[in-house]
Amino acid sequence: MSSRRPADPARRRALAALAAAASASVFPAPAGADAARRLVLTHTHTGEVLDAVFGSAAGYRPAELGRLDWLLRDFRTGDVQPLDARLFDLLCELAKAAGVEARYEVISAYRSPATNAMLVATTDGVSSKSLHMEGKAIDVRLVGVPLARLRDLAVARAAGGVGYYPDSDFVHLDVGRVRSWSG
Secondary structure: OOOOOOOOHHHHHHHHHHHHHHHHHHOOOOOOOOOEEEEEEEEOOOOOEEEEEEEEOOEEOHHHHHHHHHHOOOOOOOOOOOOOHHHHHHHHHHHHHHOOOOEEEEEEOOOOHHHHHHHHHHOOOOOOOOHHHHOOEEEEEEOOOOHHHHHHHHHHHOOOEEEEEOOOOEEEEEOOOOEEEEO
């Protein structure tokens, strides 16, 4: 039995907001960013929904980044990690290119090393060096857009890795090196 104290959700939210503030200073708003950048995310495993305006032409909004980090935590362990804000920008850009609202269903985002190790041992195709553990990857569906179209838009954008998983009904997006694959 573990000697760790039970997780305090309020403490985790506060820590996530502080971490988001730190990441906001590392990643200024991208050049040419729209006045307001908004995402509506539904986490398929927790049922949680978040509507967040996380950035504007003036930069990122640390409190909203913290809320996004909380929603996109490792749902198995409750661990929170600041996600790379470029992922959120990418999601907005892909929705805009598709001509739809940036409304996504999230399958997976941050994964703790323990969760990733468990998935490597039990699931085909999971990388032991997954960018999910670094807060640089997300598995999603864009509401109202066929999966293959989301994949094609992401590949054309060339902002990182794109994994296409039609049998599992999601597209993996990351802000690592540019590459693509099917799983």
